[in-house]
Amino acid sequence: MGTFRFLHTADIHLDSPLRGLTGQEGSAAARIRSATREAFELLVGRAIAERVAFVVIAGDLYDGDWRDYRTGLFFAAQMGRLNAAGIPVFLLHGNHDAQSQITRRLELPDNVRVFGARSPETFRLEDIDVALHGQSFSQREIRDNLVPGYPEPVAGAFNIGVLHTGLGGMGGHENYAPCALAELTAKGYAYWALGHVHQFQILHRQPHVVFPGNLQGRHVRETGAKGAALVSVANGEVGEVAMIASEVVRWSLVPVAVDAAASVPEVLEAIRAGLEEAMADQAEGRLLACRVVLQGRAPMHGQLVGAEAYLLAEARAIALGLGAEQVWVERVKVATEPEVDARTLAARTDALGELHRMLAEASHDPDLLAQLGEDPGQMLLRLPHEVRIDAEADSALKAALEGDQRALISTVLPYLAARLTTEED
Structure with missing residues (x-):
């Protein structure tokens, strides 16, 4: 076996509607709306620049049925870029883009190979001695364990299992295609390319069992860096699994302490400081989409409660003042407490x-x-x-x-x- 690298990605959710944008205009909102496409374009460019041997997409390429053919045409164009660079793609469908979920179909370039849904299928890359095994979802809810049906590893090859699974309901995700980590490690494959869980995780090494996380956070519950896994292989063993951030919008919860604020201007100044700090520490050159959470036992509590619409408008004005496409505020949540607690009030x-x-x-x-x-x-x-x-x-x-x-x-x-x-x- 030689030395090569491949890219493992999942949960791309192309053209997924991002929440919190209803009625929002401006360049930041427009960029958030197109974030899943832009992130995927960047990932394809990274695959070409890194000269990877192949790309694995482990489910949920799409978020559901296309509104029109533009979603499919965009994906076909990106596959064309990889085809021109001589990079094959191995695509597995998960719960969101299951065979029953996507009613429209487009012909894809010859470099894209799709795992069937009837039974596990194996693809070979003879030149680098790689065998990839996988089974797509036939319908959205697969409650059966698919792992026992996966074939034995190909002797002398670097074996990769591609699977979309909840793995016991990790991270609060639906437990589709349930299985146990011990089943995966005992299968004899060198690498399991998983999808469905939206956090980057290396669950086991030698053999490697990896969730790359989703490519682009879509709401405030998907905070922090998002991207894919760049995997290096030498002499039949995984050497390194590097998480490469590919998102163009990064979601963040920004806690702001206002217990010392004695006026609305002081609250707004605290919000400004919180946004500036988050931009400096977390954005890394990306648009930072924030939920500001006001905290503390605050003298301003009574004036803040019920004023979230006003505070949101002020916070967005502050964000615009930090520069175009630097920070966007999704919501201001008032989570303060009154100086006089509930027990004291009830005793009056x-x-x-x-x-x-x-x-x-x-x-x-x-x-x-x-x-x-x-x-x-x-x-x-x-x-x-x-x-x-x-x-x-x-x-x-x-x-x-x-x-x-x-x-x-x-x-x-x-x-x-x-x-x-x-x-x-």
Whole structure:
């Protein structure tokens, strides 16, 4: 066996709609919308520059059925670039781009080989003694363990298993094509190229079992560097697995302490400092998409609660002042606490204390819970789709849509207490 390198990627989710962009305009929003394509273009360029022997895509190339043929044409064009460079591509379909999920089809260049969905399939690269084994998903939900059906390793070859799997539900992902790490390491392959889990992880070495993570973070739950795995092989053994960052937009949670802020301008100055620090420490030349989280037992708590729309507008203005396509603020979340805690409020003997006790007890009132489910709950279900898919940005809306009336009350209670306390003061 010779010395070669290959690129292992997965969970590209081409043209996936990124959340939090409804109604947003400007160059930063436009770049975020095109981020999955731009990240993939950069990855293809990296593969050509590194002169890799081949590329493995371990599932979820697409996010689902194409809206039109442009998604497929874009991918075909990128495969054409690799074809011109003499780089073969081995493509496996996962849950998002399963055979049943993608109704449109386009002819791909000759360098692209797609693993079948009926049973595991093996492709050989005779010139470098490589055998790749894999099975695509036939439908979105594959609940069977596919590993036992994978063939025995090819004698004398560098064997790679390509698999889209939840591996027991890692990282909170659906446990599709479930299997155990011990099954993979016992198979006799030198490398397992996995997909589905969106965090870069080397789960085992010699043999190597690797999740490359997704190529481009799509929302604030996918923070930090994203990219693919560049794998070096020498004399039949993996020498190095390097994570190469390929995303063009990096998501970040930016905690901002405002417990010392005594006015709104001081809160905004703290937000500015937090964004500047995040840009310097995390962006690495990329557009940084941030969720700002205000924290601390703050004297400004009552004025901040319920003012998230205003704070978001101010934070976005601050971000624009840092330079074009440097920082974009997805949301400002007020997670502060009042200087006077809930127990102290509930102990008051005035009307405010009585209201606080009443609201605190409301979550145990079955009649009120039923009414909340029938009235606001049904109304919220009629909200436009684009509002409902972004419900996670609003904890009260999310609780109402999920029918969790106790959570709804517990979410609204701090807001009412803060507003009433502020008005009294």
